[in-house]
Amino acid sequence: SYVLTQPPSVSVAPGKTARITCGGNNIGSKSVHWYQQKPGQAPVLVIYYDSDRPSGIPERFSGSNSGNTATLTISRVEAGDEADYYCQVWDSSSDHQVFGTGTKVTVL
């Protein structure tokens, strides 16, 4: 089955840029969605179709996808961005949704 691999953790200082990767075989050919999940809360969609932002999501959140890696970038990181982040794709070969392993973002 299709596997999405994320780094377990990313640490970033306030005001700096955080980059969260999501690795998968030829993921650039798929559409990637990203979710933010704060402790005790349900996930929130922050990026869909690789780089689109839902209404209400700050422009500081952006996404890209190419080759074997998709990336969620958080610019000018704030303390409130501290959360777990998950990528998600549809794997057509096995006909099911796949979530990544998740990345915990810590704001120093």
Add this chain to the structure above:
Amino acid sequence: QITLKESGPTLVKPTQTLTLTCTFSGFSLSTSGVGVGWIRQPPGKALEWLALIYWDDDKRYSPSLKSRLTITKDTSKNQVVLTMTNMDPVDTATYYCAHTPRASTVTDFDYWGQGTLVTVSS
């Protein structure tokens, strides 16, 4: 405004069948392009997709759990029901239902319920 809420037992015994209901508002599952999915998350672990049902009654299941899952919809009640048979302690998790806005399997989940914690223990 779209809202979803999960309901069901908080504790089930091993081998029992779990039945969860997702009650939603702000959209209709008879509208073309709309779907509702179920996702779970064991304590401290990652999200895992379980099942998805579309407005046209198209259904998709996680390959690893397909034999244990059934997803149905009741359009008149604005509800989606997930049943999972032969529950095991490893199925202990928070179960979420979520709305999908697109008439495609290449879809995101843009609205989520608050989740319900189900513990499997004798």
